[in-house]
Amino acid sequence: KAGVTQTPRYLIKTRGQQVTLSCSPISGHRSVSWYQQTPGQGLQFLFEYFSETQRNKGNFPGRFSGRQFSNSRSEMNVSTLELGDSALYLCASTLTAGNEQFFGPGTRLTVL
Amino acid sequence: AQRVTQPEKLLSVFKGAPVELKCNYSYSGSPELFWYVQYSRQRLQLLLRHISRESIKGFTADLNKGETSFHLKKPFAQEEDSAMYYCALSPQTGANNLFFGTGTRLTVIP
Numbered sequence: 001k002a003g004v005t006q007t008p009r010y011l012i013k014t015r016g017q018q019v020t021l022s023c024s025p026i027s028g029h030r031s032v033s034w035y036q037q038t039p040g041q042g043l044q045f046l047f048e049y050f051s052e053t054q055r056n057k058g059n060f061p062g063r064f065s066g067r068q069f070s071n072s073r074s075e076m077n078v079s080t081l082e083l084g085d086s087a088l089y090l091c092a093s094t095l096t097a098g099n100e101q102f103f104g105p106g107t108r109l110t111v112l
Numbered sequence: 113a114q115r116v117t118q119p120e121k122l123l124s125v126f127k128g129a130p131v132e133l134k135c136n137y138s139y140s141g142s143p144e145l146f147w148y149v150q151y152s153r154q155r156l157q158l159l160l161r162h163i164s165r166e167s168i169k170g171f172t173a174d175l176n177k178g179e180t181s182f183h184l185k186k187p188f189a190q191e192e193d194s195a196m197y198y199c200a201l202s203p204q205t206g207a208n209n210l211f212f213g214t215g216t217r218l219t220v221i222p
Contacts, residue, residue: 003155033208035210045209050208097208098202101158104155
């Protein structure tokens with residue numbers, strides 16, 4: 001079974017731009033969660049989507065948004081990028097609520 | 113608000129020695145606790161969760177609600193245990209929003 005895939009793996013953007021990251025969950029998994037990992041703040045929960053609906057949201061500004069498609073693939077978007085948005089963005093998929101989360105390799109975003 | 117604390121950023125033990133990675137949490141409800149591990153050049157993966165009460169790769173963790181702790185223990189460390197370990201909390205059973213500690217890097221010295 002293929003694991004969680006994230007594209008692209010690396011991104012370089014400049015301040016003020018916007019970016020879209022993609023996550024393809026394990027086949028059959030319906031929940032996708034997103035996390036931001038930085039050296040200073042560690043791993044922080046962004047949001048979770050289940051069956052195309054946002055089910056949980058972390059404490060991030062509205063510049064961070066996401067969506068999920070009918071095939072469970074998910075995208076997250078960050079608008080008006082700031083230097084502090086530089087991070088590793090991880091997504092994780094779960095079969096259903098409360099099951100083991102399987103993490104992807106992450107997308108490394110650098111904002112210049 | 114929930115908070116997970118891992119007091120040790122780095123921990124080194126000799127092969128064959130016991131190891132304990134500390135995790136304390138604060139949360140007013142009944143959380144579910146997990147340990148995740150990331151081996152070198154691998155993805156973050158679940159090691160164990162408190163509700164399953166399993167021993168995985170020789171590791172165990174007991175939830176102590178009185179001390180709000182969920183320490184990870186192994187009686188005899190192996191070199192392959194060297195990794196980054198994260199303690200995580202879910203606010204309720206069945207939720208997928210995890211709150212992570214800052215992690216402890218364990219090094220097992222041969």
